[in-house]
Amino acid sequence: MGVVHGQEMVLNIGPQHPATHGVLRLQVKTDGEVISEITPYLGYLHRCFEKHCENVTYEQVIPFTDRCDYLASMTMNFGYVVAVEKLMDIKVNDRVQHIRVIMAELQRIASHLLATGVFGLDLGAFTPFLHMLRDRERIIDLFEMTCGARLLYNYMWVGGLSHDLPKGFVEATLNFLDYFEPKIDEFENLLGHNKIFVERTADIGIMPAEVAINFGVTGPNLRASGVNWDLRKDDPYSIYDKFDFNVPVGQGIKGTVGDSWDRFYVRLQEIRESVKIVRQALDQLPKDGDVHQSMPKKIRPPKGSIYSRTESPRGDLGYYIESDGSDTPSRLKMRSPAFTALGVLDEIAGGWLMSDVLAILGSLDIVLGEIDR
Amino acid sequence: MGLLENRFDDNIVVEKLDKLLSWARSTSPWFFQFGxxxxxxxxxxxxxxxxxxxxxxxxxRSSPRQADVMIVAGTVTMKMALRVKKLYEQMADPKYVVAMGSCATSGGPYWQHGYHVLKGVDLVIPVDVYVPGCPPRPEALIEGLLKLQEQILEGRPLTRKTG
Amino acid sequence: MSEDIQLLIDDVVAKALAGDMDPINNIEDRVTRSKAKAALVKAKRSQPKTEIKSNASENSDVKAKDTIEQVVIASLSKNFSNFLDGEQNGEWIQIKAENWFEIAKHLKENENLYFDSLQCNTGFDLEGGMLESRYNLHSMKHLHAIEIRIKVSIENPDIPSVESLWRVADWFERETYDMFGINFTGHRDLRRILLPEDWEGWPLRKNYEEQETYHGIVVPKVKEGWE
Structure with missing residues (x-):
């Protein structure tokens, strides 16, 4: 028998494929089972975020930031209010800062739980998904207790918060953490050391560090490639410099540094670090301080522009705000981390098998709302 | 049912075929997983x-061919609208649509300046149940689906128009 | 206002600033109470400003060496001539479009500058027939960041593409093209990225008006086409 040369075939995945995490269309060129090229087509969820920002006031932008990354709304609010506060030179009190950090880190846990759970689901592991969603619901209960919403919170405002913490929040959160910490080991055993899962993800879709930097990949994806870069450590905003936590990086335990398994594992480790931060923040939480203390009556930043970034669960979340002195932004651009993470897909998935594409896509943890905005 | 009444044992229920069909449909509306x-x-x-x-x-269900209900969960854009219509046409009859959330109902927060957002999915496909909220809680969605079940139950597929 | 009331207000404001709100709330007369609260707001507003001022003066004492913008301009002047566009204000660097690719290459590869990551690229409609492309660069090695701005006219919006230097610029430039119609020359695949291929107009320009219909679907918010 001679060598069989297959014909190049074009396959469409999406935009309504259940494993594309939303409405994304991938045009895949394959030679037999081997991928030669992937062209992502975006914009099926382009909701004109930036046009809206130019037409509403600074306060009214916050609900729209919620809806961009609907899996991590708290950190989206956080990034925006940090940017506007920098632009207006507002200093908020310690209690507000602590509450913000607690919320952002709880949100990071919730987001990573969903990301890792859905990643398992993409590869056929249904049980971990149910376990992780069960614990995510508990975090959502905490958010619901605080601001009444389950998914889109509109909680952090410029110069403060919409509500103070409710009675019993600290105890409820501590109870949750006590319950949750042993579960992390369970998840690790359930999914991370599962033979099938390891076979499907280790050594698959390797992203070298220089590729990751050149393509602007940030967050857990970049750290999985072995680059120790976390804005919470390297360019601390808010009060992250007060806390003691580690930055987990990919070590290639099951395969090569920067493979899909590392990206999964870094997220799992980050959950542990976030638990640490929440515990410290709850411990140091100042008893008094008005959460509306430094809220300006009217938000009118001085003329000028700012580019400010924060660490969202998906990476560097940047807001570019241009102010013309009025109460609406004259230009607001969101630099979304998932947008750049998806851009690298073609580079790292070429040469792998068809079934690996979804594993690699799942490991990048994209949210279409934030990519298309 | 005068002729058939009381002719059988207690564990046999006599009803119209019409009602049997709509009863069967209402208790297993498989939905198209399409967020x-x-x-x-x-x-x-x-x-x-x-x-x-x-x-x-x-x-x-992951395929439109196997589904009875399409839950349009979220914003539909112009680029997506043509796809949504195509997917709806791929579903087998009888088919029902639930518009979940304010975006699918009317364009929601993106109604005013959203040049690329479809102002309500009812512009392209017929909708049976609207679930308000941004986003609706899971309980609200379940309520909407129960309403849909009631609606299906009232339908008379053989004697009247479906759904 | 009589002196007594003024003294009372000053007293309760001072107490409130120290954290005790009770004296204000205990004032019987409504007019006096509201005056006291207004005075408190005024006092609070003036407080943080003074703090910021003191911070700023501390910072300026520490900062004796050149800002990163000055360093970059000095480094570029050695290799390029006449690349700046108009007056520089120190917060960003405004350059001309012609040599942008070579300048970007220098910024990326020079050891002292080493801007290895392109953080953000955004367009801006300056109105009056001008568009602007803005680049936020950051160095992960030296931990410094700058902003570069390039102005082009709306009739001839050509800017050299830098997507072969920073691959992340590939999609950034496609998005800027999609939203503003800035043409990045030398880009290998300049297509619309978010909007459909057959969309009309550049949405984020200030004078943009939505098209009436798209494939028979009504686009503007008025639902007249179907009622």
Missing amino acids: TACCAIEMMAAAASRHDLMRIGIIP
């Missing part, structure tokens, strides 16, 4: 632990 935006997460939460949609016979 576009934020509401998809709440739809997932409704199907996963705690809320568990499957206990009322509603099971997610």
Whole structure:
């Protein structure tokens, strides 16, 4: 028998494929089972975020930031209010800062739980998904207790918060953490050391560090490639410099540094670090301080522009705000981390098998709302 | 049912074929797992632990060919609208549509300046049940699906128009 | 206002600033109470400003060496001539479009500058027939960041593409093209990225008006086409 040369075939995945995490269309060129090229087509969820920002006031932008990354709304609010506060030179009190950090880190846990759970689901592991969603619901209960919403919170405002913490929040959160910490080991055993899962993800879709930097990949994806870069450590905003936590990086335990398994594992480790931060923040939480203390009556930043970034669960979340002195932004651009993470897909998935594409896509943890905005 | 009444044992129920059909349809409306935006997460939460949609016979399917109900969960954009119409046409009759959330109902927060957002999915496909909220809670979605079941139950597929 | 009331207000404001709100709330007369609260707001507003001022003066004492913008301009002047566009204000660097690719290459590869990551690229409609492309660069090695701005006219919006230097610029430039219609010359695949291929107009320009219909679907918010 001679060598069989297959014909190049074009396959469409999406935009309504259940494993594309939303409405994304991938045009895949394959030679037999081997991928030669992937062209992502975006914009099926382009909701004109930036046009809206130019037409509403600074306060009214916050609900729209919620809806961009609907899996991590708290950190989206956080990034925006940090940017506007920098632009207006507002200093908020310690209690507000602590509450913000607690919320952002709880949100990071919730987001990573969903990301890792859905990643398992993409590869056929249904049980971990149910376990992780069960614990995510508990975090959502905490958010619901605080601001009444389950998914889109509109909680952090410029110069403060919409509500103070409710009675019993600290105890409820501590109870949750006590319950949750042993579960992390369970998840690790359930999914991370599962033979099938390891076979499907280790050594698959390797992203070298220089590729990751050149393509602007940030967050857990970049750290999985072995680059120790976390804005919470390297360019601390808010009060992250007060806390003691580690930055987990990919070590290639099951395969090569920067493979899909590392990206999964870094997220799992980050959950542990976030638990640490929440515990410290709850411990140091100042008893008094008005959460509306430094809220300006009217938000009118001085003329000028700012580019400010924060660490969202998906990476560097940047807001570019241009102010013309009025109460609406004259230009607001969101630099979304998932947008750049998806851009690298073609580079790292070429040469792998068809079934690996979804594993690699799942490991990048994209949210279409934030990519298309 | 005068002729057939009281002719059989107690464990046999006599009803119209019409009602039997709509009863069978109402208790197993498999839905098309098709999320576009934020509401998809709440739809997932409704199907996963705690809320568990499957206990009322509603099971997610990945293919439009196997589904009876399309839950439009989230914003539909112009680029997506043509796809949504195509997917709806691919579903087998009888088919029902639930517009979940304010975006699918009317364009929601993107109504005013959203040049690329479809102002309500009813512009391209017929909708049976609207579930308000941004996003609706899983309980609200379940309520909407129960309303849909009632609606299906009232339908007379043989003697009248479906659904 | 009589002196007594003024003294009372000053007293309760001072107490409130120290954290005790009770004296204000205990004032019987409504007019006086509201005056006291207004005075408190005024006092609070003036407080943080003074703090910021003191911070700023501390910072300026520390900062004796050149800002990163000055360093970059000095480094570029050695290799390029006449690349700056108009007056520089120190917060960003305004350059001309012609040599942008070579300048970007220098910024990326020079050891002392080493801007290895392109953080953000955004367009801006300056109105009056001008568009602007803005680049936020950051160095992960030296931990410094700058902003570069390039102005082009709306009739001839050509800017050299830098997507072969920073691959992340590939999609950034496609998005800027999609939203503003800035043409990045030398880009290998300049297509619309978010909007459909057959969309009309550049949405983020200030004078943009939505098209009436798209494939028979009504686009503007008025639902007249179907009622």
